[in-house]
Amino acid sequence: MKRKASIATAAVFLAVLFGFSLLHLALPDREVSRSERRRLAQLPPLSSGFSDKLEEYMLDQFPLREQLRTVNSLVRLYGLGQADIHGIYLQGGGAFRMDGPLQEKQVRHAAAVLFRRAGEIFPVASVALCHRTG
Amino acid sequence: MRPAAVQHALLLLLVTLGFVLFRAESLQACGQTLRAMFGGAPLWDADALYALRSFAGVLLLGAVGATRLPKWLWKRLEPHPVSAVLGPVLTGLLLLAATAALVDGSFNPFLYFRF
Numbered sequence: 218m219k220r221k222a223s224i225a226t227a228a229v230f231l232a233v234l235f236g237f238s239l240l241h242l243a244l245p246d247r248e249v250s251r252s253e254r255r256r257l258a259q260l261p262p263l264s265s266g267f268s269d270k271l272e273e274y275m276l277d278q279f280p281l282r283e284q285l286r287t288v289n290s291l292v293r294l295y296g297l298g299q300a301d302i303h304g305i306y307l308q309g310g311g312a313f314r315m316d317g318p319l320q321e322k323q324v325r326h327a328a329a330v331l332f333r334r335a336g337e338i339f340p341v342a343s344v345a346l347c348h349r350t351g
Numbered sequence: 352m353r354p355a356a357v358q359h360a361l362l363l364l365l366v367t368l369g370f371v372l373f374r375a376e377s378l379q380a381c382g383q384t385l386r387a388m389f390g391g392a393p394l395w396d397a398d399a400l401y402a403l404r405s406f407a408g409v410l411l412l413g414a415v416g417a418t419r420l421p422k423w424l425w426k427r428l429e430p431h432p433v434s435a436v437l438g439p440v441l442t443g444l445l446l447l448a449a450t451a452a453l454v455d456g457s458f459n460p461f462l463y464f465r466f
Contacts, residue, residue, distance in 0.1 A: 219429070225439035233446050279454045289451035296448075297408035300401070 240280035252283060 247257050257277040261270035279285070293299040300306065306313050371388070375381035386392075395403075403410075415421070428434050 219435075222435040222438045225435070226442050229439050229443040230446065233443065233450070237450070276454070276456055282454055285447075285451040285454040288448065289455040292448050292451065293409075297406075297412065299408065300405040 237280050241278065244280050246278045247282075250277075250283070252286070 246259060249256050258270065258273040260274055260278075261267055290302045293302055294307070301315075304314055306315060368385070368388075371384050372381055375384060383391075425434075428437070
């Protein structure tokens with residue numbers, strides 16, 4: 218019984234190890250990841266920095282990457298009780314990213330620039346607008 | 352001979368310090384982290400508390416997994432015939448979960464490339 222279980226464990230391990238290698242060879246490389254909204258790394262040419270680029274390529278083109286990312290999110294959210302996944306929070310049926318604190322200085326600066334531009338185009342109206350919003 | 356508890360604490364301290372060196376992107380980043388660990392940063396802040404709460408599950412699992420408890424539990428289960436199925440299945444699921452975590456890129460699988 219124990220021997221059979223050991224063989225089964227080894228078989229599972231080998232199946233995962235070689236299964237993913239074979240799947241990588243069998244499945245075509247993907248161009249983009251829709252869920253991440255970005256281009257995926259492609260097989261790099263042999264040049265300087267090859268090992269770094271190869272690392273990105275192997276990670277981006279891992280077989281069943283999308284499905285495994287889903288598995289990881291489920292394990293972390295529901296198995297380990299993590300509050301967010303890469304800064305994305307689930308709340309009331311939606312997924313949200315938390316923004317940094319409001320930088321009032323930057324908002325004021327942006328508003329000032331906007332009003333100056335508006336003033337160049339509509340001199341009278343902008344004065345009224347500035348007056349009203351302070 | 353030092354008491355076992357002191358030895359244990361020393362080992363954990365060395366592992367923690369060693370892992371900073373291992374994990375740091377550059378020597379500069381390593382220095383910054385070490386400085387922060389030895390009084391260069393507040394003991395905790397809102398971010399730290401949030402991270403501690405969010406990662407409590409994985410930390411707890413890791414801490415329990417580092418003890419003899421899982422082995423003891425498994426030894427008790429092993430005579431039961433169901434263990435012959437449960438062993439390979441659980442190992443496979445754990446391997447899949449670990450692979451998924453690596454693929455999601457939260458941890459660099461080719462850590463050794465940095466040396």
